[in-house]
Amino acid sequence: MNKEKFGREDYLKYFDPVAFLKMYHSDIKGNQDEGDLMPWKMKNLHDVFAEGKLTGRRLLDIGTGPTIHSVISASNYCDTVYLSDFTPQNRETLRKWLDGSLQHSFKSFFQYVVDKEGKGTSPSCREEELRKKICGILPIDLLLEEPLAPCYFPRFDMVTTSFCLDAVALDHVDYGLAAQKITNMLKIGGHLVVCGLHGSCGFKVGEHVFRSCHVSVEQVKDTWTRCGFDIVDWREQESDKTRRNTVSTFDGVFVMVAKRVR
Numbered sequence: 001m002n003k004e005k006f007g008r009e010d011y012l013k014y015f016d017p018v019a020f021l022k023m024y025h026s027d028i029k030g031n032q033d034e035g036d037l038m039p040w041k042m043k044n045l046h047d048v049f050a051e052g053k054l055t056g057r058r059l060l061d062i063g064t065g066p067t068i069h070s071v072i073s074a075s076n077y078c079d080t081v082y083l084s085d086f087t088p089q090n091r092e093t094l095r096k097w098l099d100g101s102l103q104h105s106f107k108s109f110f111q112y113v114v115d116k117e118g119k120g121t122s123p124s125c126r127e128e129e130l131r132k133k134i135c136g137i138l139p140i141d142l143l144l145e146e147p148l149a150p151c152y153f154p155r156f157d158m159v160t161t162s163f164c165l166d167a168v169a170l171d172h173v174d175y176g177l178a179a180q181k182i183t184n185m186l187k188i189g190g191h192l193v194v195c196g197l198h199g200s201c202g203f204k205v206g207e208h209v210f211r212s213c214h215v216s217v218e219q220v221k222d223t224w225t226r227c228g229f230d231i232v233d234w235r236e237q238e239s240d241k242t243r244r245n246t247v248s249t250f251d252g253v254f255v256m257v258a259k260r261v262r
Contacts, residue, residue, distance in 0.1 A: 014205075059082065063142075086140060161194055166197050198254060
């Protein structure tokens with residue numbers, strides 16, 4: 001897959017939520033070119049929250065995109081959820097999901113989660129439970145001194161982010177700067193859950209290629225440790241190098257749970 005030069009304006013001009021959802025979120029299987037990335041991600045997000053150690057009143061999801069799959073499991077362990085994204089088109093897509101007017105269905109994701117939770121809840125009821133916990137869909141820019149400006153919030157009890165820093169940062173230095181902004185939004189003693197890619201170069205949405213930050217596992221762990229976190233859980237899966245992947249490039253996917261200690 002050929003790389004294209006990254007620019008902030010790329011996401012504003014070219015990121016198509018409809019194409020993204022069709023390519024990567026048609027169902028729980030995800031994009032077949034990426035192997036079992038999506039099922040692996042959903043399983044491990046469920047598992048880290050199901051242990052019951054991650055709880056809090058207020059949760060912020062950073063870089064939600066046009067999809068809500070990454071907060072489904074987390075929503076059982078907090079009272080309120082705030083979603084956020086850089087692009088207006090993604091925030092509008094989230095608003096359509098919230099008011100029930102979005103044409104895209106996340107039913108298979110909710111079905112997967114309720115099956116895992118084993119409480120006999122229907123996917124539609126679980127989706128409504130999540131909707132009731134959403135307290136805001138916020139603009140966010142991790143390159144600003146105050147990423148949520150003009151909104152200001154007390155520090156959150158939990159922060160989650162999925163495949164966001166890979167897209168925001170140009171290199172591991174930028175990755176560290178963005179990580180520090182995220183750190184400042186979380187309470188000391190609060191927990192951070194990051195789902196990310198290591199060794200990533202880019203991904204396609206429609207015909208447009210967006211570059212990703214190429215960081216190693218060591219760089220990711222070192223960044224968050226320097227930001228004042230203890231990494232309490234790390235789950236990783238390497239990509240299948242024998243598979244022909246035409247939509248994205250990465251060496252592996254990880255889910256990290258970390259506690260802010262300073």
